[in-house]
Amino acid sequence: MSTKLIYFAWVRERIGKPEEDVELPSGIETVADLLRWLKSRGEEYENALRYPDVIRVAINQEHVGHREKIAGAREIALFPPMTGG
């Protein structure tokens, strides 16, 4: 099953695309696993995700922590801390 990844703000700019569909390899169970795997996909990902602790994540449009399991996620968004208001 493919998962839709969506990027915002400087995460989007550094990765160089707003979204993509990926086939997650087995063994990617949590958000932290996903970030680690993405980081290994190339220089642009390494550049965007160099400090994974600052990356905020939403699964199916709800905020989650990095220890959250990603099984069943249709849509996972990665973005910097928010600056609205």
Next chain:
Amino acid sequence: MAGVVPAIRIQREDFDIAAEIAGLTVGRTDIGAVVTFSGLCRDEQGALSALELEHYPGMAEAEIGRIAAEATERWPLQGLTVIHRHGKIAPGENIVLVVAASSHRQAAFEAANFLMDYLKSRAPFWKKEHRADGTEGGWVEAKEADDRAADRWKKQGE
């Protein structure tokens, strides 16, 4: 108060504060207090030409809806409207509006304050600066003070 359905709008266009207040109060006699907060695009010493607000469509509405629903559970509100703009916004223009209506002022003040503190740290919006000299500004950095402001509303044990 049970039954209040907050009105949440994410839009490119500006809003009319008086019209939004009227939308909550016209035809009613039970509202004793309306608190509005509006956030504007602020220039720093003439250096800024605009802010570009990026948002996560769908989640922006959903997350502000969750925050607003919590406000209606915590305070006896009779009406609640939250509007957040996106796109390019020039200094002096409106960015965000919260209108909270209640029988008494305290609930309206606190609910509006709570909404803004949570919205700052949880609503998926990001500001990028466009500078007056034509160079590209950076992404506005999140402030730790905004996270602390949201934390003070946490109930004991959270």
